Amino acid sequence: MARSLFRYHATLGHQFIPGIRARVLHEGGGYLLRTNAAGFRCGHEFRPERRADTFRILLFGDSYTAGDGVSDGQRYGDVLETLLPGVEVFNFGLSGTGTDQQYLAWREYGAAIEHDLVVIGVLVENIRRVVSHYRPFRTHEGDDVALAKPYFSLEPGGALSLHHVPVPREPRDEGDLASNEAFDRGGRLPALRIALNRLGPGVKDALQRLTRYQPLPEYDRADGAEWGLLEAILRRWLSELQAPAIVCPIPLYQYVEETASPAGYLARFRSLHAPPSVVVHDPLPAFHAHRRAERRRFRFEHDCHLTPAGHRVLAESLATAIGPLVARGGEPA
Amino acid sequence: MTTVLGIACFYHDAAAALVRDGDIVAAAQEERFSRKKHDPRFPRHAINYCLEEAFVEPDALDAVVFYDDPVLSFDRVVKSLLAVAPRGEDVWAKAGPSFLGVKLFAARYVRDLLGQDVPVLFTRHHLSHAASAFYPSPFERAAVLTLDGVGEWATTSLALGDGSALRTLAEIHFPHSLGLLYSAFTYFCGFKVNSGEYKLMGLAPYGEPRFADRIRENLIHVRPDGSFRLDMDYFGFLDSPVVTNERFAALFEGPPRAPESKITRREMDLAASIQIVTEEVVLALARHARSVADAPDLCLAGGVALNCVANGVLLREKVFDRIWIQPAAGDAGGALGAALAASHLHFGVPRRVREDGRDAQRGSYLGPAYSGEEVRAFLDWHDLPYEVVSDRGARAERIAAALDEGKVVGLLSGRMEFGPRALGGRSVLGDPRSAETQTLMNLKIKYRESFRPFAPSVLAERASRYFDLDVESPYMLLVAPVREERRRPFDRSAFDAGDDDMLAMVRQARSDVPAVTHLDYSARVQTVREDDQPEYHAILEAFERRTGCAAVVNTSFNVRGEPIVCSPQDAYRCFMRTEMDLLVLEDCLLWKEKQPESESDDSWRQEYELD
Numbered sequence: 002m003a004r005s006l007f008r009y010h011a012t013l014g015h016q017f018i019p020g021i022r023a024r025v026l027h028e029g030g031g032y033l034l035r036t037n038a039a040g041f042r043c044g045h046e047f048r049p050e051r052r053a054d055t056f057r058i059l060l061f062g063d064s065y066t067a068g069d070g071v072s073d074g075q076r077y078g079d080v081l082e083t084l085l086p087g088v089e090v091f092n093f094g095l096s097g098t099g100t101d102q103q104y105l106a107w108r109e110y111g112a113a114i115e116h117d118l119v120v121i122g123v124l125v126e127n128i129r130r131v132v133s134h135y136r137p138f139r140t141h142e143g144d145d146v147a148l149a150k151p152y153f154s155l156e157p158g159g160a161l162s163l164h165h166v167p168v169p170r171e172p173r174d175e176g177d178l179a180s181n182e183a184f185d186r187g188g189r190l191p192a193l194r195i196a197l198n199r200l201g202p203g204v205k206d207a208l209q210r211l212t213r214y215q216p217l218p219e220y221d222r223a224d225g226a227e228w229g230l231l232e233a234i235l236r237r238w239l240s241e242l243q244a245p246a247i248v249c250p251i252p253l254y255q256y257v258e259e260t261a262s263p264a265g266y267l268a269r270f271r272s273l274h275a276p277p278s279v280v281v282h283d284p285l286p287a288f289h290a291h292r293r294a295e296r297r298r299f300r301f302e303h304d305c306h307l308t309p310a311g312h313r314v315l316a317e318s319l320a321t322a323i324g325p326l327v328a329r330g331g332e333p334a
Numbered sequence: 335m336t337t338v339l340g341i342a343c344f345y346h347d348a349a350a351a352l353v354r355d356g357d358i359v360a361a362a363q364e365e366r367f368s369r370k371k372h373d374p375r376f377p378r379h380a381i382n383y384c385l386e387e388a389f390v391e392p393d394a395l396d397a398v399v400f401y402d403d404p405v406l407s408f409d410r411v412v413k414s415l416l417a418v419a420p421r422g423e424d425v426w427a428k429a430g431p432s433f434l435g436v437k438l439f440a441a442r443y444v445r446d447l448l449g450q451d452v453p454v455l456f457t458r459h460h461l462s463h464a465a466s467a468f469y470p471s472p473f474e475r476a477a478v479l480t481l482d483g484v485g486e487w488a489t490t491s492l493a494l495g496d497g498s499a500l501r502t503l504a505e506i507h508f509p510h511s512l513g514l515l516y517s518a519f520t521y522f523c524g525f526k527v528n529s530g531e532y533k534l535m536g537l538a539p540y541g542e543p544r545f546a547d548r549i550r551e552n553l554i555h556v557r558p559d560g561s562f563r564l565d566m567d568y569f570g571f572l573d574s575p576v577v578t579n580e581r582f583a584a585l586f587e588g589p590p591r592a593p594e595s596k597i598t599r600r601e602m603d604l605a606a607s608i609q610i611v612t613e614e615v616v617l618a619l620a621r622h623a624r625s626v627a628d629a630p631d632l633c634l635a636g637g638v639a640l641n642c643v644a645n646g647v648l649l650r651e652k653v654f655d656r657i658w659i660q661p662a663a664g665d666a667g668g669a670l671g672a673a674l675a676a677s678h679l680h681f682g683v684p685r686r687v688r689e690d691g692r693d694a695q696r697g698s699y700l701g702p703a704y705s706g707e708e709v710r711a712f713l714d715w716h717d718l719p720y721e722v723v724s725d726r727g728a729r730a731e732r733i734a735a736a737l738d739e740g741k742v743v744g745l746l747s748g749r750m751e752f753g754p755r756a757l758g759g760r761s762v763l764g765d766p767r768s769a770e771t772q773t774l775m776n777l778k779i780k781y782r783e784s785f786r787p788f789a790p791s792v793l794a795e796r797a798s799r800y801f802d803l804d805v806e807s808p809y810m811l812l813v814a815p816v817r818e819e820r821r822r823p824f825d826r827s828a829f830d831a832g833d834d835d836m837l838a839m840v841r842q843a844r845s846d847v848p849a850v851t852h853l854d855y856s857a858r859v860q861t862v863r864e865d866d867q868p869e870y871h872a873i874l875e876a877f878e879r880r881t882g883c884a885a886v887v888n889t890s891f892n893v894r895g896e897p898i899v900c901s902p903q904d905a906y907r908c909f910m911r912t913e914m915d916l917l918v919l920e921d922c923l924l925w926k927e928k929q930p931e932s933e934s935d936d937s938w939r940q941e942y943e944l945d
Contacts, residue, residue: 003379004386004702004901008711018711024386030449031382033389072391141712141903170717 011167043092051115062122066094070306080316099130117331119246133185146172220265287318340673342401349666350380353673360387361700361752366900392448401668402459406486459485466671467635468495471658477627482636483513498685524591536786538609539854541602560618639663646813661809662753697866701750734876741915756890758870764887771849778913785836790850794861796884810860
């Protein structure tokens with residue numbers, strides 16, 4: 002049985018176990034990871050003081066940022082360090098989290114650390130996670146349970162209220178959850194998804210292409226509740242920053258492979274009300290710069306996480322936005 | 335830097351091992367991860383662990399080495415079956431697809447698991463065993479005896495190790511096999527072949543070797559040089575799914591004992607008889623090896639090398655100056671040997687013998703370890719009550735006090751052992767001074783009532799005060815007599831008069847460490863050095879300070895039929911399913927009475943097959 006990677010965290014719900022070295026079996030051949038003393042999958046220990054000759058980026062996100070499926074060194078945060086000499090990336094990516102939990106990680110761990118730039122890698126699917134109160138989790142024994150997560154609600158006056166902190170520990174059965182206890186089922190039509198997955202990735206891809214499957218209709222309306230909550234969390238987070246920030250909506254593979262239209266989510270992120278020091282960087286054109294036939298290799302055969310090639314494209318795209326900032330010592334244009 | 339991954343699989347006890355520049359980095363059996371005893375499947379979890387321990391990507395591997403040559407094994411199966419055709423159809427139906435469909439595609443398994451092509455090499459089964467014994471040994475030059483059931487064609491081999499070289503000098507070929515002969519008696523006495531052999535060995539002291547002559551005269555012909563031939567008229571392993579036949583049964587006064595049925599005097603006598611014959615053959619082979627190999631020391635591997643009674647005899651006969659036995663002497667050790675053989679013989683990595691005279695097996699603590707953070711993550715996630723005792727000395731005192739009070743302690747400490755023995759990394763401990771300990775631990779922990787006593791772990795520096803043993807036995811592979819002055823007379827009159835109740839005998843105190851003293855006043859000893867396992871050594875020291883006794887009972891951390899625990903999760907589950915009193919997970923102490931109620935039904939007992 003594989004080594005456990007996560008521990009309970011009263012504020013975030015869970016985090017990586019500090020100080021582990023692990024290898025995870027995976028369809029891509031397996032991947033190696035280390036976690037630092039603070040419990041993040043980052044090659045740097047989180048020293049608060051920054052060296053004068055270093056441009057320090059605090060990077061937040063979910064499993065796409067933490068690097069599920071790929072070894073340390075192959076993740077876009079690590080690749081950024083190789084593309085931009087003098088840049089130090091503190092990776093706060095945490096698998097299985099939403100932007101709400103990533104914001105809480107910023108508050109608890111990031112805010113006190115000297116930095117030049119904050120990069121928030123928002124997997125666009127996170128719009129679904131921020132409205133959920135429970136998330137799916139497979140235990141060490143292989144049982145599927147629902148685990149509580151912290152979440153915000155948007156009050157009528159526009160204020161955010163935090164719930165589930167400290168996060169309840171007790172796992173629940175999905176079937177026991179009340180109708181107002183939102184559970185992240187990992188996408189639309191979960192039963193159909195499971196059935197299609199059994200038929201293999203080729204069948205699923207073909208069906209999505211044929212039906213022009215839209216994975217995230219939550220972005221279709223500017224006044225939708227889900228976008229309202231995600232935007233409020235991002236705005237609050239961005240308003241607390243002292244340094245410049247980049248918000249990078251990370252596309253799902255349907256957008257990369259153009260089986261679904263990205264118009265909805267792109268419109269929402271472009272309209273994000275943010276301070277002038279914040280840049281919304283869209284990496285989708287960098288993926289689209291590759292021929293359609295090539296883009297399938299940016300994700301694994303079954304697992305939709307980015308492959309090393311996908312991470313490289315994302316890093317190269319981000320580097321075009323970060324490079325000028327580094328050159329200006331962090332000053333916005 | 336030369337990095338080689340060895341794998342053994344598809345027969346029984348699949349395993350993987352990783353060797354870097356000739357140094358053993360990691361080794362583990364697949365069963366420990368899959369939780370399926372003797373799991374023969376491709377060892378994906380064990381391979382993953384080895385790469386994790388070395389923290390290398392697959393592209394850093396110079397080669398993956400399979401522990402035997404599937405083409406030669408296939409050749410042996412085909413020729414053996416042709417020799418008895420048309421008999422053996424059933425055997426062919428079972429074995430043919432296994433060899434054709436699986437073994438020949440080992441390279442594909444490797445590619446599918448690692449996601450890329452890595453050079454795949456094949457070595458010879460007995461070379462793997464011999465390499466596993468010679469290269470980690472402390473000897474510059476040694477004779478190497480490998481005795482097992484069969485690998486490709488060889489069943490017994492003699493090799494000479496010298497520096498980095500290892501050369502096969504002689505082989506005995508299938509079907510003439512000491513391992514298969516012993517397994518035939520294992521089966522006939524109602525135990526499971528390939529795993530119940532140690533039970534047969536433990537049964538031997540109860541019996542009289544009254545069948546020994548019958549074995550010598552009918553089953554095995556041993557020449558002066560130790561080479562031997564079996565009379566195949568008595569065995570079924572060429573042409574049937576079972577290893578003995580009706581002639582065998584007729585020779586030994588009736589049909590095989592049904593598994594789990596009452597053990598009778600016949601089985602005891604058969605065990606004693608085959609044990610004596612085995613010792614004779616091993617001694618003869620060793621004497622021949624000494625005469626032809628021109629080496630002062632001996633290395634042993636192969637499943638027969640786990641017969642620690644024979645090993646003890648070999649040691650006391652002083653045929654060789656010194657003996658070193660690979661602790662993972664069975665097929666799992668073949669993974670390690672394959673990696674070592676490829677490193678030294680194929681890639682030319684020079685062998686370095688340790689200057690301090692110790693072996694390179696690292697105490698056989700070659701499996702995964704779990705940090706205190708990982709343990710606490712598991713316990714906190716499930717909100718389980720525990721106490722952290724960070725100071726090793728204080729922790730050892732607490733554990734020793736519990737043992738002194740008659741408590742049974744589960745211990746998970748440091749890296750897991752490679753091989754079939756628990757050596758203080760994944761062990762259950764008890765007080766050896768109490769005659770009750772054996773019964774208590776059998777009934778409440780192992781859920782069995784065994785005729786076999788438990789094994790002792792003793793401080794290496796005190797071993798000679800307890801046992802007639804003048805060498806170290808870190809891997810629990812030597813049986814030694816309990817010292818004369820510690821022995822106590824016991825009443826075996828009822829047994830000698832024909833009462834077959836072995837448990838009544840074993841419950842009598844036979845020494846001042848009764849829980850670890852067998853009927854013949856022998857013990858299967860593990861000597862513990864501080865530099866091998868400091869945590870375990872500290873516990874033994876604390877127990878000695880408190881009680882004056884420098885030994886504890888050490889049995890593997892599992893219930894019967896279950897693989898030894900690997901992770902803290904496995905250990906906790908086993909702890910809660912048994913009546914252990916205290917669980918030590920690194921620096922965390924968990925008392926049974928403080929734990930929340932666990933699963934109430936015992937259907938889990940059906941998960942595990944008996945040996």
